[in-house]
Amino acid sequence: MRPQTSIIFDLDGTLTDSVYQNVAAWKEALDSENIPLAMWRIHRKIGMSGGLMLKTLSRETGLTISPEQAKKLSDKHAQAYEALQGQIIALPGAVELLNTLTEEGVQWCIATSGGVDTASINLKALKLNAKDINLITRDDVKYGKPDPDLFLAAAQKMDVAIEECLVIGDAVWDMLAARRCKATGIGLLSGGYDRGELERAGALRVYEDPLSLLHHLDEVASRP
């Protein structure tokens, strides 16, 4: 039997140009709680589960973030992100890539560390509706990335073996989570991380954006 590739996509920074808005929204939330944090440190944590992100940031900065404050920060982030939704558009090639996979009968699923609300903003930019596609959000699993739960749930949803899945992501956390469940990580530069960061976290290959992945898909996916 030839292996048959199925594809799991991260959403933010992988299919939509939304990482920088996500950074700005976290910055606004943290500022409003008087937690001073440089933008680059926030950027490097995007794509993690929100809870784990706050835990890591509090460890790095030595600040204590109570569960109540974490809830407040998360709500403020969601509000601020919503206010920026008009800026969020599909990355070049994202829509074409998904359509091509669907036409060729390749199964795909979107697995995001964000909740349904945040995901909906990004899906709108892709002209997709949550209920028409395979979608796993933070609300479906116990732990977000870099735990592999989201990707395992995505494979289960598609009824395929996780070992046959490509995980397409822009963040180190996607690549680590992919490696942790024996999926194959493929990095994209479109979230603003460097090729080296993604490769060091286990990416087999790194492409610029969804368009570039579409042009090189045969390098990493089985032919249907």
Next chain:
Amino acid sequence: MRPQTSIIFDLDGTLTDSVYQNVAAWKEALDSENIPLAMWRIHRKIGMSGGLMLKTLSRETGLTISPEQAKKLSDKHAQAYEALQGQIIALPGAVELLNTLTEEGVQWCIATSGGVDTASINLKALKLNAKDINLITRDDVKYGKPDPDLFLAAAQKMDVAIEECLVIGDAVWDMLAARRCKATGIGLLSGGYDRGELERAGALRVYEDPLSLLHHLDEVASRP
């Protein structure tokens, strides 16, 4: 004679937490001219001279940007950046680092690819006044980074040999320009680029931010 180190600083992303606002301001300007460009591509060009940045972007995207449109984009960027100036603060350790150098009698100069207007916004965040310090801006030289003109002018202003200067910067363009004039490039992660990108562009050492540089200054600078 022991070599005596003088220090040339980039400004945006090196002393102030302003790269992400700079990216947002360019995005706003480009959107207003209907030039679609993903945020990560803009981010990777920050720190270049504005003119060269537009030239490079137009080459990469295949779009033609006329000199008139370039002027309009540059003006819109300056406006948008000014609107975001309330968000711009000093990076951790920036003020302490400059004060320490001054106290120890180490000469320093700020050399930025931005014009005087943009520089003033960042200097305000550092509680510095353009006329009280050694400052070289885009307006003082023929070419911005990655040409070495800004750094050569900075060394001249301090009346020191460029070979004895450290160039502290967060962008690949700072490191390339430093190497091109035989200064020693020291990278900071605070602009959101990866250690690997900076090292591949010639950084001798890479630190997290000005605070981390202050803590490790003896690794790279002569003792006064």
